[in-house]
Amino acid sequence: MESCCQPTTQANSRVTLCPTCHENGRSVPIITLKSLLKPDALSMLHPKLKYFFCSTSTCEVVYYSEANTFKTQDMKVPVFQKDNRVQVPVCYCFEWTRERLNHAVEEKNDPIQFIREQVKADRCGCEVNNPQGACCLGNVTSFIREIEKNENTIMSGRHYE
CATH class of the missing domain: 1.10.880 (Transcription Factor Skn-1; Chain P)
Structure with missing residues (x-):
């Protein structure tokens, strides 16, 4: 397993736009979502899709993919x-x-x-x-x-x- 504090690989640095704020997001490992989503939100996860993290402070979306979004209220933390x-x-x-x-x-x-x-x-x-x-x-x-x-x-x- 790669260390989380090592530089990311090219595949992990792909950028796409958040469907809500339209700012660039950053690819996030699926294990992150599995670890930090509340159970109700986790049941909506599509584990084969690529998810992105939205860091825009004014946007309620935390993670998004082509199929769904997860918001701050879906998070354990x-x-x-x-x-x-x-x-x-x-x-x-x-x-x-x-x-x-x-x-x-x-x-x-x-x-x-x-x-x-x-x-x-x-x-x-x-x-x-x-x-x-x-x-x-x-x-x-x-x-x-x-x-x-x-x-x-x-x-x-x-x-x-």
Whole structure:
């Protein structure tokens, strides 16, 4: 089995449009849907079809194929890209929520290093834990950069008139 945090193959990087928001989606392994869909939604899954993940924050669709769509209410877990609450995971494998990441940055801890160590030890399971079916390190890194950017803006005392 390929590691979830390794670069994806060409077949997994094919892009198609979400039928609701018409934005590009990303191919997601069928095991991700089997792991994260609620039972009622899972009974509607067509396992031989290729499914895509819609990351558009304003779109309620999470997964789609040529035959059906699954929405946020069909999920066992909240979807980071679509739910901005502080207790929603950014890293699903190790429960790094927005709130926990904020605290780590305030305390000058390095969650990225921790996650990398776990990935290196082959402990991540993004394909079954993360709704996007891929490694969360990009999300974690982006989120931390945003925290640091906001912190620097506040610390510099910038005022906008």
